[in-house]
Amino acid sequence: MADMDPAEKIKELAATLTSVTAVLDMDAMQTQIAELREQSADPELWSDQGNAQRVTRQLSALESMVSKVEGIRRRLDDLGVLYELAETEDDPDTRGEADRELEQLRKDIGDLEVRTLLNGPYDEREAIVSINSQAGGIDAADWAQMLQRMYMRWAERRGFPTEVYETSYAEEAGIKSTSFLVKAQFAYGTLRGEHGTHRLVRISPFDNQNRRQTSFAGVDVVPVVEQSDSIEIDESDLRVDVYRASGPGGQGVNTTDSAVRITHLPTGLVVSCQNERSQLQNKATAMTMLQAKLLARKREEEQAEIDEIRGESFSSWGTQMRNYVLHPYQNVKDVRTGVETGNTSGVLDGEIDTFIDAEIRWMRSREKDGEN
Incomplete structure (x- = not known):
């Protein structure tokens, strides 16, 4: 051309x-x-x-x-x-x-x-993104926080509002987990390919011997539930705990027990919210998050049944999906699509559209293969 x-x-x-x-x-x-x-x-x-x-x-x-x-x-x-x-x-x-x-x-x-490829049943919804530190100790907690910043910067670049529902800070550095809302139409369809394990390789800033460290963080993306969704939750299936919200290093940011944690006993799903000063508001938001996760689980179970009937499986999306290498060389590579770049600083600053576009095309091609 x-x-x-x-x-x-x-x-x-x-x-x-x-x-x-x-x-x-x-x-x-x-x-x-x-x-x-x-x-x-x-x-x-x-x-x-x-x-x-x-x-x-x-x-x-x-x-x-x-x-x-x-x-x-x-x-x-x-x-x-x-x-x-x-x-x-x-x-x-x-x-x-x-x-x-x-x-x-x-x-x-x-x-x-x-x-035009975002034509799934929930693709046009807003998205709830959850990030959890996994293996890697302090570095994993720091990595989870770096990922949170990456997605926040991506949303900011696109003019998408975000709202942090909950952040659990680690004792030394970084975060144990966080959940936030991306308030834009098609946010779920755009981000759902980010679901999976993200792997970081770098010289640990927390190791006084400057050794290379590999750490992992999990990203979960679910669509926001709307009134038309039939997700019934029995109150007797819930355990609701209230506690005092905390900031970095365990510092208290609220003098009352306004933070809410909800455990769905049948599935073991746990959600929490501490962004509001009102316990009732935090509970309502946590229930919204729980409904979204239950909706996503229902969708996965339905898809698993279809795959079993078909004799095929496309359930590997939740495995390791991207590697971020900062040492001994600079490279970010998506395991599934093969897309890669040496501009690691740009990626960590939210420049991930190339990866996201390739994921959307990859997922749609897999789904089309499944339809045939």
Whole structure:
């Protein structure tokens, strides 16, 4: 493609955009937008806060998608004019600007193409991300905190709001666990491939002999539960513990026992929340997290039954999925997709879209193979 005429490159990108928008079904989007606008204009909508937020969130996401597609179309048209101007004026600077815009359009259309792959039953939901330190002692706790920062920076780069539900700090450094919400449509579909074990190799900053240390942290991603989901929880199946919220190093950050930990006895699932000062609010949030985890477990069990009938298994997604090597060389590599980079500092600062896009494509190809 490097030797192609710019007009041909633009034509090829325009054809790709047409294919992508056909899959997105822009006419159906416009119809849905009109229906949602009508609902949002109803004064009675806000009598149900949950439904009102769902309607406004969905409307905003659809309008944003339509605006993005229309903007890319305009930019493709303008790009042809820019190349013509560069040719007419024989202006290298204008040609360079056009080349940069061409590459950016290729990336933006590629992002739209990935969006068409997010068609799972829960992909459009917001996501709850949980991180737990595993083998590796202090380094594992520090690694879990580094991962938390990585995902927070990724969300910040994309303009996605986040809300930390709970963080359990380790005694010396780092965290034992954390759970946080990524509040964006399709956050779950985008992040679900991050589920699994993340392995770090580096010179330990906590070892006075400067030895190399391998540490592990587990990442779990589940979709937020909505009212339409049938997840029944029997109160008798729950053990609810309250305790005082703590900060780094075990420092108390609340003078009352407002933090809540809920154990689901039949499954052994444990969730906790300490971000609010009210015990009732923390319990409500913890219940939301528990419902999300139970929904994810239900989905996994249903998928396991389908795989058993089919005689195949795709359940290996939860195994080790990415290696981060900081010594003796710099490399981050995804075990499943093979995508890798030497820009470890960028990755740890949230530049993980290349990995995420490859995961989405990889998972969709596996799912399509399973359908056949």
